[in-house]
Amino acid sequence: MSTLQPAALMTRLRAAALLPLLCLLPAAPLAAAQELEPLVAAALDQTVSDLRIENRPVREVLAEVEQRTGVRTVVADEVLGLLPYGAETRISIVLDGVPLRRGMQRAFVALGLEFRVEGDRVLLEPAPLLQRLGRRLSIDESALLERLATSSAEFLRDAEAPLLFRLDPATRPQERFAAALGAGSAGTALQRLDNACDALEWSWLVEGSTVVLTTREADVRRRIDIPLNLRFQRIPLDELLLALGRQAGVRITIEPGSLGAIAAREQIVDLVQRQMSLGQALELIGGSTGLRHEVSAAGVRILAPAGGSATSAASDGAGRDPGRRVIAHMMMETADGASILLPIREGELTPAELERLEARRIEGVRILRAQLSAAAP
Known part of the structure; x- marks a missing residue:
C-alpha cells in the first residue's frame, strides 16, 4: 500500500526473504557484466523480507537495497530531475514476502519510472509516460499514477473518473474508450489504460489530477514544442538530427537520399541554445539547408529540399555539387544564437x-x- 505526501513520497510494500544471491557482487568488465544479467534477473525474482527503508531520498533507498540484497540499481541525474523534488524526492519501501522485482515496480510506478537489467546492474529510467510528458512530474500527477497503478479498471469506468478527451467529439471517443476497456484482459487501471490506448492508437498523459487522452499525432506535435536545452558542438548534421529526436523523445525518420542531397555528413554543426524546442531547431536547420519535415503519429520525417531530388546528389541548380571536394567551411551565425558550419566546395x-x-x-x-x-x- 502506498501513501504520497507533499514532502515525502511514501510507498509501502509488503514482502519476505532476504537475497543472499548477489550480496557482494563487484562491478565487472563489460563482457563479464553481460554474463551476469541472468544472475541479476534471478535476484530480482527472489523474495525479500525484513527490509524497511522509510522517508529517504531515492539514491539512499537504492544504496540500502543494494547493501541488503546485492542488487545494484543506478539512476542518472537527469532522470532524478524529472521527479517532483528532484534528487531530494523521498520514498519509503517496506519489503515483506514478495519478489524484489514486484516491490521495485510498485515503489517507482508512482514516480513514472521503470527499470531494466543491463549487465551486472539495474537501470532506473523514465517510463513511456514520463518520456512523453517531457517535464518534471508534480505531486498531484504522482498521486494519480499511484491511484491508477493500485486500482482496477472500474476506476476508469466510473462516471467521475478524471478523464479529459482531447479528441474530435464526432469520433465518439468516450464510447470507443469504454469499448476498448471492456475488451481488455484483467489488470490494473494503469495497464488497462495503456492497452486501450494502444488498441485505439491514442496517447495519454497526466495533467495535474487529470488523465488526458489525445491522438498520437497531437502528442508528437506537443512534444516537438517543448523547450529543450541544446548543447551540440562539432557534430555532423545527420547525427544532430537523430540526437535532437532522442533528446525530445520523438522518433526521427529520414527520407532515403534526402541527407545525401545536401551532403549532411560534411556539414559540421554547433547548436548551443537554451529553451529551444525540437520544432524550432528543425526550422532553423531547414532554413539553412532546405531540408523539410513533416509530423505524423509515428514521429517526424525529414524530407529532401523542395524541388530537389531525394534519390540523387546531383547539382541543386545553384552551382553546388555535393560530389565535389570540400575546400573550406563557413561558420554561419543565426539570429537565435546558434551556429552552423557549412561546407564550401570546389x-x-x-x-x-x-x-x-x-x-x-x-x-x-x-x-x-x-x-x-x-x-x-
Whole structure:
C-alpha cells in the first residue's frame, strides 16, 4: 500500500526473504557484466523480507537495497530531475514476502519510472509516460499514477473518473474508450489504460489530477514544442538530427537520399541554445539547408529540399555539387544564437574569391602562430 505526501513520497510494500544471491557482487568488465544479467534477473525474482527503508531520498533507498540484497540499481541525474523534488524526492519501501522485482515496480510506478537489467546492474529510467510528458512530474500527477497503478479498471469506468478527451467529439471517443476497456484482459487501471490506448492508437498523459487522452499525432506535435536545452558542438548534421529526436523523445525518420542531397555528413554543426524546442531547431536547420519535415503519429520525417531530388546528389541548380571536394567551411551565425558550419566546395567560388580566402587563411595561421609563441613558456 502506498501513501504520497507533499514532502515525502511514501510507498509501502509488503514482502519476505532476504537475497543472499548477489550480496557482494563487484562491478565487472563489460563482457563479464553481460554474463551476469541472468544472475541479476534471478535476484530480482527472489523474495525479500525484513527490509524497511522509510522517508529517504531515492539514491539512499537504492544504496540500502543494494547493501541488503546485492542488487545494484543506478539512476542518472537527469532522470532524478524529472521527479517532483528532484534528487531530494523521498520514498519509503517496506519489503515483506514478495519478489524484489514486484516491490521495485510498485515503489517507482508512482514516480513514472521503470527499470531494466543491463549487465551486472539495474537501470532506473523514465517510463513511456514520463518520456512523453517531457517535464518534471508534480505531486498531484504522482498521486494519480499511484491511484491508477493500485486500482482496477472500474476506476476508469466510473462516471467521475478524471478523464479529459482531447479528441474530435464526432469520433465518439468516450464510447470507443469504454469499448476498448471492456475488451481488455484483467489488470490494473494503469495497464488497462495503456492497452486501450494502444488498441485505439491514442496517447495519454497526466495533467495535474487529470488523465488526458489525445491522438498520437497531437502528442508528437506537443512534444516537438517543448523547450529543450541544446548543447551540440562539432557534430555532423545527420547525427544532430537523430540526437535532437532522442533528446525530445520523438522518433526521427529520414527520407532515403534526402541527407545525401545536401551532403549532411560534411556539414559540421554547433547548436548551443537554451529553451529551444525540437520544432524550432528543425526550422532553423531547414532554413539553412532546405531540408523539410513533416509530423505524423509515428514521429517526424525529414524530407529532401523542395524541388530537389531525394534519390540523387546531383547539382541543386545553384552551382553546388555535393560530389565535389570540400575546400573550406563557413561558420554561419543565426539570429537565435546558434551556429552552423557549412561546407564550401570546389567550383563554388570565383578565382578572385579563392585568392581572398587564401589570403585570410594565411593571415589566420600567422595570428595563431604569434599567439602560440606568446603563450609558450
